Structure formats: structure tokens, C-alpha cells
Amino acid sequence: VHTGVDLRRSRLADANARHYDNTGTFIGESESIRTLKEQIARVAATDANVLITGENGSGKDVVAHELHRLSARNGKRMVSIDMGCIPESLFESELFGHEKGAFTGATATKQGRVEEADGGTLFLDEIGNLSPLMQQKLLTMIEKREVSRVGSTKTRCIDVRIVAATNANLKAGVEAGTFRQDLLYRLNTIEMHIPPLRERGGDIMLLARHFLARYAEKHGGEVRDFTAREEAKLMAHSWYGNVRELQH
Secondary structure (H helix, E strand, O other): OOOOOOHHHHOOOOHHHOOEOOOOOEOOOOHHHHHHHHHHHHHHOOOOOEEEEOOOOOOHHHHHHHHHHOOOOOOOOEEEEEHHHOOHHHHHHHHHEEOOOOOOOOOOOEEOHHHHOOOOEEEEEOHHHOOHHHHHHHHHHHHHOEEOOEOOOOOEEOOOEEEEEEOOOHHHHHHHOOOOHHHHHHHOOEEEEOOOHHHOOOHHHHHHHHHHHHHHHHHOOOOOOOOHHHHHHHHHOOOOOHHHHHHO
């Protein structure tokens, strides 16, 4: 286990390597994952906004990529944003862009992430980390389907499908007054829940063998199967870090 690895930074960069086999198929044969795959296939064909819930490391970004890959938008970009990493002071500039000279340090015009995703999918990870002000600005963008760069009076119409993800209980946040109810309604037209790895039975060993083969190939090692003792330890582990913990 690499305790010093910045898992948060590497999560989206390594998304396509996790949870997929060499045919591009989402790994998992447990009943809950088969049901989830069927739901993904149905929902991908629509243009509805989706809220993906699940524990940290369970594969929310992988489900988001599957929704985009199977959708009619797959010829356009999928733009991923970790909402927990954007300071409130940079939120508008990062999402909506800015004009040259709009503020100190704005030495050139910059296209926002929302514009980059035009025609495709906008994946908003860690959506539960938004402050009330950021929630309001995001809600306005979703409702109007347009953006205005910082320092500009012009608005640009945008066409994006929004897929959001969180490990937080947003309904509890609404009750506590920390998350806007109207924004939640906009985000969870359809809600998908990813079960934790510890509830997926044999998927643990399917994924373990997938990673074993992947890293053996990457590092030139010999591929061997797990011993019965090793398999028993893997199956007995709690996996509170889910697939990300298993990978590392």
C-alpha cells in the first residue's frame, strides 16, 4: 500500500485503467454491478443529468466515463472537474473563463471548462464540496444554459450533459441548509449508486487479477495467480478505500 501517494490527484488521470479489462469492458460480475451496467446502458441513451453516489474510491469517475462513452455525445469531449480543488475566488474563471485583463494576472483570454465541454459531457466530481455562492453560480449556468466569461458582457450558449458525483449525503445537506435543494433537483434527474467493494463478492478477485496482470505487464514481471492464503486475505479485508485501495 503506497501510503504517501496522492490518490486524489491521480484518480481521474488513471480512470480508464481502473475497472476495465483489455476489451474496454467495465469489470464486475456481481449482481449489483450487473444491475448498474444495465442502468448505465439505459441512461446513457438519454440526455438526462445524472448524480452518481458512492464511497471514496468506489469508481464514480469510471461510471461517468461509461455514461459518456455509451452516449450520443461520445464524439465530443468529456471534461472532468474536481470541484473540491477549486477555490471560490477562481470558480468563475475556471468554469466560465475570462477575458484578457479581467483581473490581475489575466494576461490572456481563457476559455472556461464549461465551454470546453460544449456538445459533450461535463463531469463535476465532489459536487458536495461547493460553497453556497458556488452552488448559486452553478445553478444559474444549468438553468440558463449559457456562460459569460469574467470581464465580458457577452453570453455564450452551451450544450452540455452534466454528470455529477459525490460521496456526501446531499439530501442531508439540504435538510441542514448546506446544499441547495433546487440545485440537487437539477443534478439528480437520475441517481446512480455504486456499491462498496466489500459488498461485491467475487468482483474483488476479478479486479485483483486484473491489476496483477496489468502491473506485471507494465513492470515486466511474471504473472502468477494468488495463493489460497492470499485470496482469503483479500476477500476478508474491509476495503474501506474500495477499488482505489485495492489498486494501490
